[in-house]
Amino acid sequence: MPVEYWLIFILIVMIIASIAALEMKDILSSIVAIGVVGLGVSLSFLFLQAPDLAIVQFLFEIFALIILVKAFLGKDYHIEEPSRINKILAGVTVITLAAIFIFSVSVFELLPPFGEPLMTTSQYYLENGAKDTGAANLVSSIILDYRAYDTLGEITVLFTAILGAFTILRIKSKSKKDKTELSHAAK
Amino acid sequence: MIVYLLCFLLLLVGLYGVLTKRDLIKIILSIGILGYAVNLLLILFAYRKDSVYPILAKGKEVAQMVDPLPQALVLTSIVIELGTTAMLVALAIKLFEKYQTFDISQIRRLKG
Numbered sequence: 001m002p003v004e005y006w007l008i009f010i011l012i013v014m015i016i017a018s019i020a021a022l023e024m025k026d027i028l029s030s031i032v033a034i035g036v037v038g039l040g041v042s043l044s045f046l047f048l049q050a051p052d053l054a055i056v057q058f059l060f061e062i063f064a065l066i067i068l069v070k071a072f073l074g075k076d077y078h079i080e081e082p083s084r085i086n087k088i089l090a091g092v093t094v095i096t097l098a099a100i101f102i103f104s105v106s107v108f109e110l111l112p113p114f115g116e117p118l119m120t121t122s123q124y125y126l127e128n129g130a131k132d133t134g135a136a137n138l139v140s141s142i143i144l145d146y147r148a149y150d151t152l153g154e155i156t157v158l159f160t161a162i163l164g165a166f167t168i169l170r171i172k173s174k175s176k177k178d179k180t181e182l183s184h185a186a187k
Numbered sequence: 188m189i190v191y192l193l194c195f196l197l198l199l200v201g202l203y204g205v206l207t208k209r210d211l212i213k214i215i216l217s218i219g220i221l222g223y224a225v226n227l228l229l230i231l232f233a234y235r236k237d238s239v240y241p242i243l244a245k246g247k248e249v250a251q252m253v254d255p256l257p258q259a260l261v262l263t264s265i266v267i268e269l270g271t272t273a274m275l276v277a278l279a280i281k282l283f284e285k286y287q288t289f290d291i292s293q294i295r296r297l298k299g
Contacts, residue, residue, distance in 0.1 A: 161270030
C-alpha cells in the first residue's frame with residue numbers, strides 16, 4: 001500500500017477524533033481523544049520518514065496528557081447552555097470556515113505536488129552535511145550546526161514559557177490570602 | 188494534494204474550536220490541534236517519493252533522502268508547543284482559582 005493511502009486513513013481518523021474531542025461533554029474523554037490525534041501525528045511522522053520527530057511527538061503527547069489530566073480532572077464547574085445568538089454565530093463560523101476551505105483548494109494546487117519537494121537549500125545540506133559537520137544524522141547537523149542560533153532562540157523561548165508558567169502558579173490569589181488571614185485572626 | 192487538503196481540514200477544525208467553544212479547556216485543546224496540523228503540514232511538504240530518512244548509513248543514498256530542513260524546524264516547534272501548553276494550563280488554573288469556573292462567558296471582570 002503506498003504511503004499516501006495510509007496518510008489519508010490516519011488523517012481521517014485524526015479529524016474524527018478532534019471533532020469528538022471538541023464536542024464531548026466529559027473532560028477526560030476529550031483529553032483522551034486529543035491523545036488519539038497526537039499519536040496519529042506521531043504515526044504519520046513515521047510514514048513520512050521522520051523517526052526523530054515521531055519519538056519527540058510521542059514524548060510530547062504523553063507529557064501533555066499528564067499535564068492536562070493532572071490540571072483539569074476533578075474540577076467541578078457548570079457551562080451555560082449556548083443561547084440562540086451563540087448558535088447562530090457558530091453556524092456563521094462554520095459557513096465561513098467552509099468557504100475558506102473551498103477557496104484554499106486553488107492555493108494548494110499552486111504548491112509542488114505531494115512527494116516532490118523543492119529541495120533548493122536542502123540539497124546542499126544533504127550533500128555537504130556529513131563533510132561540514134561530521135554528523136551522520138543530517139537533521140541534528142542542521143539544528144545543532146547550520147542553524148544553531150535558531151536553536152538557541154528556541155531554547156530561550158522555551159525557558160521563558162516555563163518561567164512564566166511557574167511565576168503564574170506561584171502568585172497567591174487575594175481571596176485565598178484574606179481567608180488565611182481571617183482564620184489566623186480567629187485563632 | 189488530497190493529503191494537504193485533509194491536513195488543512197484538521198487545522199480548520201482547530202480554528203472552529205478556538206472561535207466557538209466557551210469552555211477554557213476545550214479552547215486549550217483546540218490550540219493543540221492547530222499546532223499538530225501546522226507541524227504535520229510542514230512535514231508533508233518535505234516528503235519525497237520512495238525515499239529514506241535523512242540519516243547516513245550503509246546502503247542509504249544521499250540522492251534518495253527526504254528534505255531534512257522542515258524536520259529540523261518542526262523539531263523545535265514541537266518543543267515550544269509543550270512550553271506554551273504548560274503556560275496556558277497555568278493561566279487556566281489561576282482563572283479557576285479566582286472564578287471557580289472555566290466558562291469564559293462567566294469570567295466577566297476582564298471585560299472593559
